Every structure is written in C-alpha cells, then in structure tokens.
Amino acid sequence: xxxxxxxxxxxxxxxxxxxxxxxxxxxxxxxxxxxxxxxxxxxxxxxxxxxxxxxxxxxxxxxxxxxxxxxxxxxxxxxxxxxxxxxxxxxxxxxxxxxxxxxxxxxxxxxxxxxxxxxxxxxxxxxxxxxxxxxxxxxxxxxxxxxxxxxxxxxxxxxxxxxxxxxxxxxxxxxxxxxxxxxxxxxxxxxxxxxxxxxxxxxxxxxxxxxxxxxxxxxxxxxxxxxxxxxxxxxxxxxxxxxxxxxxxxxxxxxxxxxxxxxxxxxxxxxxxxxxxxxxxxxxxxxxxxxxxxxxxxxxxxxxxxxxxxxxxxxxxxxxxxxxxxxxxxxxxxxxxxx
Amino acid sequence: xxxxxxxxxxxxxxxxxxxxxxxxxxxxxxxxxxxxxxxxxxxxxxxxxxxxxxxxxxxxxxxxxxxxxxxxxxxxxxxxxxxxxxxxxxxxxxxxxxxxxxxxxxxxxxxxxxxxxxxxxxxxxxxxxxxxxxxxxxxxxxxxxxxxxxxxxxxxxxxxxxxxxxxxxxxxxxxxxxxxxxxxxxxxxxxxxxxxxxxxxxxxxxxxxxxxxxxxxxxxxxxxxxxxxxxxxxxxxxxxxxxxxxxxxxxxxxxxxxxxxxxxxxxxxxxxxxxxxxxxxxxxxxxxxxxxxxxxxxxxxxxxxxxxxxxxxxxxxxxxxxxxxxxxxxxxxxxxxxx
Numbered sequence: 177x178x179x180x181x182x183x184x185x186x187x188x189x190x191x192x193x194x195x196x197x198x199x200x201x202x203x204x205x206x207x208x209x210x211x212x213x214x215x216x217x218x219x220x221x222x223x224x225x226x227x228x229x230x231x232x233x234x235x236x237x238x239x240x241x242x243x244x245x246x247x248x249x250x251x252x253x254x255x256x257x258x259x260x261x262x263x264x265x266x267x268x269x270x271x272x273x274x275x276x277x278x279x280x281x282x283x284x285x286x287x288x289x290x291x292x293x294x295x296x297x298x299x300x301x302x303x304x305x306x307x308x309x310x311x312x313x314x315x316x317x318x319x320x321x322x323x324x325x326x327x328x329x330x331x332x333x334x335x336x337x338x339x340x341x342x343x344x345x346x347x348x349x350x351x352x353x354x355x356x357x358x359x360x361x362x363x364x365x366x367x368x369x370x371x372x373x374x375x376x377x378x379x380x381x382x383x384x385x386x387x388x389x390x391x392x393x394x395x396x397x398x399x400x401x402x403x404x405x406x407x408x409x410x411x412x413x414x415x416x417x418x419x420x421x422x423x424x425x426x427x428x429x430x431x432x433x434x435x436x437x438x439x440x441x442x443x444x445x446x447x448x449x450x451x452x453x454x455x456x457x458x459x460x461x462x463x464x465x466x467x468x469x470x471x472x473x474x475x476x477x478x479x480x481x482x483x484x485x486x487x488x489x490x491x492x493x494x495x496x497x498x499x500x501x502x503x504x505x506x507x508x509x510x511x512x513x514x515x
Numbered sequence: 516x517x518x519x520x521x522x523x524x525x526x527x528x529x530x531x532x533x534x535x536x537x538x539x540x541x542x543x544x545x546x547x548x549x550x551x552x553x554x555x556x557x558x559x560x561x562x563x564x565x566x567x568x569x570x571x572x573x574x575x576x577x578x579x580x581x582x583x584x585x586x587x588x589x590x591x592x593x594x595x596x597x598x599x600x601x602x603x604x605x606x607x608x609x610x611x612x613x614x615x616x617x618x619x620x621x622x623x624x625x626x627x628x629x630x631x632x633x634x635x636x637x638x639x640x641x642x643x644x645x646x647x648x649x650x651x652x653x654x655x656x657x658x659x660x661x662x663x664x665x666x667x668x669x670x671x672x673x674x675x676x677x678x679x680x681x682x683x684x685x686x687x688x689x690x691x692x693x694x695x696x697x698x699x700x701x702x703x704x705x706x707x708x709x710x711x712x713x714x715x716x717x718x719x720x721x722x723x724x725x726x727x728x729x730x731x732x733x734x735x736x737x738x739x740x741x742x743x744x745x746x747x748x749x750x751x752x753x754x755x756x757x758x759x760x761x762x763x764x765x766x767x768x769x770x771x772x773x774x775x776x777x778x779x780x781x782x783x784x785x786x787x788x789x790x791x792x793x794x795x796x797x798x799x800x801x802x803x804x805x806x807x808x809x810x811x812x813x814x815x816x817x818x819x820x821x822x823x824x825x826x827x828x829x830x831x832x833x834x835x836x837x838x839x840x841x842x843x844x845x846x847x848x849x850x851x852x853x854x
Contacts, residue, residue, distance in 0.1 A: 200781060210796040213748060216780055231752070231784035231791045243582045244755040245762055349839060409552060415568070416583040423584055441555055444540060444584060445570035446785075454569050457549040 181274040181300075185222070191268040192223045197248030199226040200268070204233040208272075215253060224305055227251075232466035233447060237417025238337075238466065240267060241350030243448065249457045252498045257329045264485040274378050275298040276355060281376040282311050285383035292318035296334045296342050296355030296365060302380075305332045309354055315321035319353075320345045321447050334361055336468040337420075339368040346371060361470060362386040367393065368407065394499065400460075404490035407459035409439045413481075415465030416446040422464040422474075423502040429462055436491045462487040484508070520613040520639075522592065524561070531562045531609040536587030536709070538565040542573040544593045547611075551649055555593060561641050566590075570623035572786060576638075577676075577758025577805065579606060580785065595638030596668045597608040599758050599790040613717050615694060620715040621650050624722035627713045629689035630749045635673045635704060637695030640717075647694060658692075675807040676759075678707040681736045685710060699807060700727040706732065719785035733838065739799075743829035746798035748778045752820075754804030755785040760801040768801055768826055775830045789817040801826040823847070 202213055202219065209231075216227040217251055228247065233239070237258035240250060250265045257269040293312055297305045305321060312319040321332040324341030328334075332341050335352075342352060346369035357377030366373045368385055373386045404410065410433050414426045426442055433440035441459075445452060448469050453461060458479040463470045470481050484506050488494040493508070541558065543551055548570075555566040572578070576597035579589060588605045596608040631666065632651055636644045644660060648680030651658040660671040663680030667673075671680050673693075681691060685708035695699055705725055707714045712725045743749065749772050753765045765781055772779035782800075784791060787808050792800060799819040802809045809820050821843050826834040832847070 192518055206794060209794040212782075212795055213778055213780060214796075228753070228781045228783050229750070229795070231750070231787075231795055232755075241626075243783075244581055244757070245753065258850070306640040321826065340853065411568070411570070416571075418583070421583065440550055441552060442567045443551075443570040444567050446580075448570075452572075455545060455548040456568070456570055458552075458553055 181272055184271045184273050187257070187423045188251070188268050188270045189222075191249075191266070192225075195249050195266050195268070197266075197268075199224075199228065199247045200249045200251045201228050201230055201243050201245070201247045203230045203250060203252045204238075205234050205236075208254050211499050219251065222343055236336075236419070237269065238417055239262050239419040240264075241416055242418075244395065247308070256302065258328075258335075258419055259326060264418070272300055272362055272514070276301060276304060276375075276378055278304055278311055278374050280381075281383055282315070282353070284375065285374045286317075286351060286382075288317055288351070288372070288383065288385050289317060289353060290372075291316075292320055292349045294322065294342060294345045294349035294352045294369075294371075295353050295357075296322075297354055298330050298354075298361055299329070299333060299335075301332050301376075302330050302351075304355055305330070308353065315461070320349055323407055334365060336360060336364060337466060339375070342369050352503075352508035358388075360471075363393075364467075364471075366390075379509075397452070397482075397486060397499070398496075400480045401486050401490045401496075402483045403460050403464070404482045407438065407460045407462075407480070410441075411443040411456055411458035411461045411485075412440055412441055412462040412487075413448060413461055413465055414444050415448075415463075416444055420465040425484060425507055426464045429464070429484055432488065432491055432493060432508060438491075448477065448481075449475060453477055457511050520611055522613050523610045523642075526596070527590070527607050527609045528561075530588075530605070533726075533788070534588050534605050534607070534731075536562075536564050538567065538586045538605075538816060539588045540567050540569055540582050540584070540586045542578075542589060542591045544575075546595050558590065566694045574805070575675075575758070576608065577756055579603075579757040579758075595641065595672070597674075597758055598665060599670075603757070605762055611639055611706045612642050615640055615715050615717055617643055617646055617715075618651055619720075619810075620722055621647065621654075622694060623720075624713045624852065625654055625656075625723050626692065627711070627722065628656060628692060629711075630655075631659055631688045633659050633681060633688035633691045633708075633710075635654060635671050635683045635693050636693075637662075637693075637700055637725075638668070638672060638674075640694035640715075641669050641672050643694055644669070647692065651692070659688055660780075673704060675699060675703060677804060678704055679710050698725075699810075702732075703810075717818070718848050734824060735833075736821075736838070738832065739819045739821045740825050740829045743801070743826055744823045746777065746819070748797045748799075749780075749826075750782040750792075750795055750797035750800045751779055751802055751826075752787060752800055752802040753781055753783050753785055754802075756804070759804040764823060764846055765803045768803070768823055771827065771830055771847060772801075777830075787820075789815060792816055792820070794817045800820050838850055 212229045219227050237255040237295040242264045251268045253270045254272040256271045276514050303309050322341035322344035324333045342365050352373045354375040362373045362375045375384045412426050415421050520617040551568045581603045590607045591610045593611040595610045648658040661680035661683035662670045681704050691712045693714040701712045701714045714723045750766050751765050753759050801821050
C-alpha cells in the first residue's frame with residue numbers, strides 16, 4: 177500500500193503573497209524531479225511567476241547555494257523549512273507531508289515501548305506528532321516532546337545533524353517513538369540518547385525496534401580516528417551549501433590540526449563524492465558538512481572521513497570517553513579540559 | 516618524453532599586488548588537484564594570504580561559480596584568462612604553459628600544409644604562436660593569425676566555444692596549423708572553417724592531419740535534430756557557471772519552443788551529467804552551456820542533447836543548409852529569414 181503523501185502549500189501561499197516574486201528557482205529532491213514540469217506549471221498557475229527548474233541535486237532544506245542567476249526567491253519542494261543563518265534570497269518551502277496510519281502502527285509499537293516515551297519525528301511526519309502523543313496517552317503511556325534547537329521547524333523534529341529535541345528529554349524518558357522511516361535517524365537518535373528507539377516507517381506494516389549496537393558503531397568509528405591520528409595530510413571539508421557551511425568550526429579544526437604538525441588545508445566542496453576526495457589525495461578528511469555523509473555513506477567515500485569530534489580525539493584534544501555523535505553546535509572552544 | 520610544462524606566475528604577481536587579497540579560493544583542474552597542498556603553500560609563501568582549496572571540478576576558465584564563502588579573489592591554476600561579463604570577485608589566472616618542440620613538429624607538418632596557413636592555438640600553447648609563424652615563414656609559407664573575439668585572451672587562440680580567430684581568416688587561408696592536442700579543438704576548427712587542420716600535439720612525435728568527415732558528424736547531429744523535432748518535452752539547459760551562462764539565449768529558445776507547442780522549461784544545472792538528465796526525464800534537451808559537452812561527450816549523456824542552432828532547425832526556424840557548429844555569439848534574433 178502506498179503511503180498517502182501530499183504537498184502542503186499553506187505557508188507557501190502566505191510567503192508568495194508577502195514576497196510577490198516575479199521569478200523563482202524551483203528545487204526538487206530526487207524523488208520529485210521527474211514531476212518538475214507539473215510543479216512548474218502548478219506554481220505558474222497559482223502565483224503567476226516565472227519558474228526556472230534546478231537540475232542539480234537537492235538533498236534537504238540545508239542544500240541551498242547562492243543562486244547564480246537573478247531570482248526573487250528559491251522554492252524548495254518536499255522539505256520542511258530550516259532556519260538558515262544567512263539567506264541570499266528568500267526561500268519558500270513547500271513541505272511534503274506523509275501520513276502514517278498512526279493507530280495501527282502505534283498499536284504494534286506498544287509492547288516495545290517503556291513509559292515515559294519521548295516522541296520525535298522527521299520532517300515528513302512532524303504534522304502527526306501531537307496525534308501520536310494523544311494515542312500514547314490514551315493507551316496509558318506518559319508521552320513527552322522536546323522543543324529542540326532553533327534550527328528545527330517544530331518541537332519534536334529531528335534532523336540528521338540535530339537531535340536536540342531528543343537529547344533534551346533523554347534523561348526523563350525510558351524509550352523513544354520515532355515517526356519516520358529509514359535507518360539513519362533512528363540510529364542517530366539511539367546513539368545520541370543511548371535509548372531504544374521504536375520507529376514507525378510508512379513503508380512497513382509494523383513498528384521497527386532499533387536498539388543500536390553502539391559497540392559495533394564505535395569500533396568502526398575508532399578505525400577512522402586511528403586513520404586521522406596517522407594521517408600526515410588532512411583535508412578539512414567546508415560545505416558550499418548554505419545550511420551545511422560551518423567555516424568557523426573548520427578554521428578551528430585547521431588550527432588544531434596544524435598545531436599537531438599535520439599538513440592540513442580547508443577544502444570547499446559542494447557535493448562530497450569519492451571521485452573528488454580521491455582526486456585531492458589527502459590521507460584523510462574531516463567533514464564539517466552534513467554528518468549523514470560521514471556516518472552513513474562514509475564507507476562509499478573511499479577515504480577515511482571523520483567528524484569534527486573524531487578529529488579532536490585523534491589529535492589527543494578530547495578523550496575517547498567523550499565520544500558523542502556529531503552534533504550541529506559542536507565547537508572546539510567548549511571542549512572541557514581534563515586534568 | 517614528457518612535454519615541458521610550467522605555471523606562468525607573472526600576471527598573477529601583478530594581480531596580487533593590485534588586489535592584495537587576504538583570503539583566496541584556489542581552483543585546480545583535475546590534473547593538478549593532487550598538488551593542491553603544494554600550490555596552496557606556494558601561494559601563501561609568495562603572497563602571504565590565506566588559501567582555501569576548492570574540491571569541486573574545474574573544467575576551464577569559464578567554470579566559475581559565485582563563491583559561497585567570503586573570499587577576496589578566486590585563483591585559478593592551469594587555465595588561460597577569460598574575460599567574463601560579470602565577475603563576482605576578482606579572478607586571478609595562473610596559466611599552465613606547455614612547450615611544444617616546434618622546429619621538429621612543424622617540420623613533420625610542412626608536407627601537409629598549403630600556403631597561406633592560418634595559425635591557431637589552444638590556451639596552453641598560445642605563448643608559442645609567434646614562433647610558429649616565424650618558422651613557417653622561414654620555410655617559405657605565408658602565415659596568418661586572426662584576432663578573434665573579445666572572449667579570447669590573445670590573437671590566434673581558440674576555445675571549444677569560440678573559433679572566431681579561425682573563421683575570421685578562413686577565406687584567406689588554404690589550411691590551418693593548430694598548436695594543441697586532442698581531437699575536440701581540431702574537429703571544431705575544421706567544422707567551422709571547412710579547412711584541413713594540421714595539429715601539433717605535445718604527446719605525439721608527428722603532426723596530425725585532421726580533415727574532419729563533416730558528413731559523418733552531420734549525420735550524427737541530424738539524429739539529434741530529429742529527436743528534438745519529435746520531443747514533446749524539452750529541457751533548455753542554462754549553466755550555473757559564470758563563463759557558460761547564457762540566460763538570454765535560453766529564454767529566446769524557450770519562447771521559440773513554446774511557440775511550436777513544445778512543453779519546455781528552463782533548467783539550471785552546474786555540471787551536466789547523465790544522472791541529472793535522466794532524473795529530470797525530459798524527452799530531449801538543448802544546452803546553452805559549454806558545447807564540448809553537447810558535441811564531444813553527447814553520447815555519454817543518455818538523452819538527446821542539442822545545440823541552440825540545432826533546436827532552431829528542429830523547430831523549422833532555421834534551414835538545415837545553415838547548419839554551423841555552435842558558436843558563442845549565437846542568438847535567435849539574427850537568424851536570417853528566407854523567402
């Protein structure tokens with residue numbers, strides 16, 4: 177059964193009224209690219225503006241580049257809004273909402289959940305988070321939602337780079353219910369909180385229990401830390417994408433690496449690929465961009481790619497005991513010094 | 516034998532003195548990427564500025580994007596300067612010069628040349644063009660150099676998108692001598708001028724005669740024109756790259772295609788790849804970006820990709836007899852109307 181999904185135009189309607197763009201650049205994620213013509217027509221019909229399709233990849237709300245042509249706004253379909261520090265032009269989000277069959281799925285989750293339950297959701301499912309809380313409460317569970325950082329569009333939302341709505345309530349709950357499919361977010365939530373995460377996937381009939389094997393994960397990461405420690409040359413990757421760019425952190429890491437006699441350089445990259453990393457030929461890399469690439473797709477990058485925290489451990493500036501999954505607010509300035 | 520090659524820093528020295536950048540973005544073509552660390556060191560040592568390496572592809576002087584981080588200049592190694600209409604920040608070029616063994620190579624070319632000879636060169640060899648003229652003259656040949664368009668850095672230079680220095684003198688010469696290897700530029704020069712092109716390739720011991728089989732080429736292109744004529748949906752590609760972006764031409768083509776009842780959209784793309792074109796799913800494309808991709812790598816793009824002129828033929832707005840290889844100044848406004 178296909179899960180029911182729909183684009184939510186309400187906030188876009190308001191934004192178009194406010195901005196009145198004459199020309200927009202339309203960005204679509206891979207799954208929606210093929211309907212580009214239809215969506216361009218829809219936007220022209222609704223708002224009477226010119227539309228230029230972007231043919232480049234668009235992996236998320238963070239994936240925004242300074243537009244190389246003059247447009248009055250960027251329209252991004254399929255992603256929930258993200259607050260970016262500096263918008264080059266206004267960005268109008270048209271989120272894709274996917275409805276989960278909550279009653280049925282939560283019923284299959286109940287045997288695995290331990291009250292109190294923290295409820296979290298990915299962008300496509302965030303509109304159902306209050307319903308999920310009500311259903312849990314009706315079943316006799318205590319349910320909590322964390323507010324999270326200002327980077328998130330709503331309380332309870334998690335991003336691959338931001339689990340703050342989960343970590344904030346982790347000490348007060350005994351398990352998490354995640355509205356959202358796939359492995360990555362469940363893995364991240366479990367790793368950052370240490371709790372079992374039960375996820376509801378629109379593609380599955382039953383809830384999925386995910387208690388991450390932290391040991392296996394950490395063993396893999398330790399190999400990367402080892403490679404960073406041994407590397408003579410390190411490329412410190414800064415993303416070109418507006419929502420993934422952390423130049424200041426990259427500069428901090430550069431100084432730390434050079435202080436420990438590494439030959440290190442800042443490397444600006446848009447999409448991070450195996451071909452690019454091999455061509456540059458550094459012994460190892462540290463990415464300050466989306467952690468998904470480092471932690472999830474890392475094996476496909478052909479070279480060791482670590483997180484900022486992993487570099488600091490490799491350089492002996494942070495202790496292995498302090499290992500925590502990468503988080504967005506990471507800075508080397510807050511590393512606590514041990515005696 | 517490795518051809519002798521060296522970076523030419525003279526004009527960069529002057530530009531650095533004038534601009535005094537504190538921070539630069541360093542772009543390298545594939546072949547030089549691996550020496551990124553060395554070049555970054557060299558630039559820091561010479562000019563005392565911060566350097567950020569670009570890890571993205573850089574196919575030529577035209578391949579410049581608005582930098583997503585604040586830098587005072589872009590430094591591009593390995594490419595001859597190109598005059599870009601609008602520079603976002605100053606661009607400092609450090610050309611790579613490759614010396615041909617002119618005496619030996621031209622000696623092997625003489626039996627194939629017919630006086631007067633037009634002399635043309637690609638960017639890496641342009642510094643030897645006057646020597647080539649002298650050697651030809653000493654051998655009793657008349658030799659000419661065309662000035663070409665303002666897009667070129669020196670008289671006699673040709674680009675994959677600009678053969679104006681050749682076409683300008685085509686009617687006054689009987690053959691062309693090209694300082695430069697590979698097939699693409701020789702093909703382009705022969706196609707646009709209709710003359711035999713003898714090319715001197717740094718990788719070869721003898722001159723290469725190239726009299727293009729125009730018929731075979733045109734048959735391949737006719738298949739593309741046919742596909743464009745039959746396509747219901749057409750994506751008109753505008754490049755994100757500053758030196759390849761021709762938005763006005765793309766808009767002209769869009770209007771022409773829509774007037775002939777095609778469902779057409781402008782598509783903004785940085786690097787044009789098979790994956791992106793397949794994902795978008797248009798029946799056919801027209802590229803207003805670098806013609807090399809369309810004409811040379813076209814077969815690897817998986818979908819029919821035509822030039823602006825080819826679209827106009829497909830739409831019945833230009834005659835097949837007027838087929839000319841794509842050239843940079845193309846506009847639909849100058850198409851002569853036949854009775």
